[in-house]
Amino acid sequence: AKEDGRGTYRFFETGMDARAQARRLLELDLRAALQRGEFEVYYQPIRDVAKDVVVAFEALVRWNHSLRGMISPVNFIPLAEETGLIVPLGDWVLRQACMDAAGWSQDVGVAVNLSPVQFKNLNLVASVKDALSASGLPAHRLELEITESVLLQNTEATLSVLHELRGFGVKISLDDFGTGYSSLSYLRSFPFDKIKIDRSFVSELATREDSMAIVRAVTGLGKSLGIVTTAEGVETDAQFDLLRQEGCTQAQGYLFSRPRPAADVENMLIQPRQR
Ligand code: C2E
Ligand code: CA
Ligand code: CA
Ligand code: CA
Numbered sequence: 001a002k003e004d005g006r007g008t009y010r011f012f013e014t015g016m017d018a019r020a021q022a023r024r025l026l027e028l029d030l031r032a033a034l035q036r037g038e039f040e041v042y043y044q045p046i047r048d049v050a051k052d053v054v055v056a057f058e059a060l061v062r063w064n065h066s067l068r069g070m071i072s073p074v075n076f077i078p079l080a081e082e083t084g085l086i087v088p089l090g091d092w093v094l095r096q097a098c099m100d101a102a103g104w105s106q107d108v109g110v111a112v113n114l115s116p117v118q119f120k121n122l123n124l125v126a127s128v129k130d131a132l133s134a135s136g137l138p139a140h141r142l143e144l145e146i147t148e149s150v151l152l153q154n155t156e157a158t159l160s161v162l163h164e165l166r167g168f169g170v171k172i173s174l175d176d177f178g179t180g181y182s183s184l185s186y187l188r189s190f191p192f193d194k195i196k197i198d199r200s201f202v203s204e205l206a207t208r209e210d211s212m213a214i215v216r217a218v219t220g221l222g223k224s225l226g227i228v229t230t231a232e233g234v235e236t237d238a239q240f241d242l243l244r245q246e247g248c249t250q251a252q253g254y255l256f257s258r259p260r261p262a263a264d265v266e267n268m269l270i271q272p273r274q275r
Pocket of ligand 2: 113
């Protein structure tokens with residue numbers, strides 16, 4: 001805290017204290033929530049564009065807080081990452097998602113988000129193997145979504161973990177594609193199975209020519225590299241029609257369904273797309 005010359009020193013300091021305290025409370029709350037079982041995995045369908053059927057579900061964690069209700073992951077994942085709590089939490093999500101998917105009536109995939117922090121944990125490969133064997137889910141039905149920030153850290157070790165995972169059949173997706181600094185070079189560093197085109201490009205697809213050009217380039221890239229492309233955040237028929245026209249492989253977004261509790265998966269599997 002610094003004196004700004006107008007005597008606000010104390011206010012600033014008090015503000016910092018309050019913020020640090022709120023953070024500390026949230027951290028304690030997060031720890032207790034894991035023990036109390038307050039987390040829940042929601043699922044959002046991912047559709048094959050050409051076949052017009054559901055081919056996978058993305059697992060998205062929710063915190064069903066006893067007092068504050070449903071809390072979005074954007075409000076607790078960053079703190080879970082800073083405190084290392086993302087390791088047990090991410091492990092729980094992975095196990096739960098594999099368990100749920102093993103019970104579905106169709107052999108569709110399940111996509112689980114992995115935090116860069118989980119890659120610093122030496123047990124990641126063992127955790128994935130455990131989640132698969134405990135659930136009986138075949139490895140090829142599990143997709144792990146990573147962002148390019150994962151590839152920024154400790155590259156050699158990270159690449160060897162990714163190769164090991166892919167070696168026993170797990171699929172690896174590059175999430176939020178296009179939002180980082182050097183997305184293209186990452187495609188050369190690892191043989192990704194899937195590229196997820198970030199929602200920021202998809203949302204402007206019908207209204208901005210440069211977004212359209214970027215989506216066209218990425219789907220073309222996917223085609224020539226033999227990588228599946230998934231558009232995230234598809235909200236309108238106009239966006240979906242353009243994606244289909246460009247040959248994007250898969251689409252996911254509110255147009256089809258919001259993320260829903262596990263109990264709704266079977267309904268999402270049989271529901272045709274609403275127009
Ligand atoms: P993400 O991996 O990019 O997930 C997609 C987010 O976009 C989800 O938000 C989803 O609900 C939202 N979304 C999907 N379709 C649409 C759409 O048509 N329009 C709009 N406006 N949004 C859409 P959610 O569930 O709030 O998750 C936010 C982020 O939190 C995720 O972004 C991911 O980075 C992180 N996250 C969620 N679950 C986990 C988890 O289990 N582990 C880790 N490490 N991160 C997670
Ligand atoms: Ca994701
Ligand atoms: Ca994403
Ligand atoms: Ca995102």
